Amino acid sequence: MNAARGFALAGVALAVLLSLSCGRRQAAPDETAATPVPTAPPMKVVLFFPGDDTLLHREDREVPELPANGASRVKFVMGELLAGSQQGAPAPFPYAATVEAAFVDNRGNAFVALSAPPPGGVQGSATEVGMVYASVHSVVANCPGIERVQLLFGGREVQTLGHLDLSGPLAPRPELVAR
Numbered sequence: 001m002n003a004a005r006g007f008a009l010a011g012v013a014l015a016v017l018l019s020l021s022c023g024r025r026q027a028a029p030d031e032t033a034a035t036p037v038p039t040a041p042p043m044k045v046v047l048f049f050p051g052d053d054t055l056l057h058r059e060d061r062e063v064p065e066l067p068a069n070g071a072s073r074v075k076f077v078m079g080e081l082l083a084g085s086q087q088g089a090p091a092p093f094p095y096a097a098t099v100e101a102a103f104v105d106n107r108g109n110a111f112v113a114l115s116a117p118p119p120g121g122v123q124g125s126a127t128e129v130g131m132v133y134a135s136v137h138s139v140v141a142n143c144p145g146i147e148r149v150q151l152l153f154g155g156r157e158v159q160t161l162g163h164l165d166l167s168g169p170l171a172p173r174p175e176l177v178a179r
Helices: 002-022 071-082 125-142
Strands: 043-050 056-063 099-104 109-114 148-153
Touching: 043 071, 043 125, 056 125, 071 099, 071 109, 071 125, 109 125, 125 148
Parallel strands: 109 148
Antiparallel strands: 043 056, 099 109
16 A cells, blocks of 8 residues: 555655646736836927018927917927928028926916027017917917917016017018918
8 A cells, every 4th residue: 555655655646746836827928017008198388480482481390299378388388499401491580499387377478488589599570470479389289378478588577679569479470371
């Protein structure tokens, strides 16, 4: 009986070994890797750049992320505009402007504080109109609830840079946009 018991134990041990080696669970691919986070589809912004014909030309651009409404969105849109055209349109500002701050009030006005132009940095009415209205149209087109934009330069309101009245918020002027 000892021999039979020995064979039985050996058989059980062999069965256990076989089941362990044959039935060994293989790890699922990427089981230890983090679960991939779905990426959001790119978002679109519409920017307006002055053309050689003195009209504003629309440029659609994909961005990986667009801030929610409000001042952060205004600042983001202006940053994209100041980065320049990706399709070869002239720069909207004749100097290397930067966005210092943006504010939004409860009446549909956005206020964008930009670095001041150097002395003589903005010359000619076409340059001024292109710069100001490229900003106005770009912000209004991308920021729900914003109807007018006022540009501030060097941290303060300015009456004009030479030709346009900049003392208050400006609404878009559709007649300045190329069809």
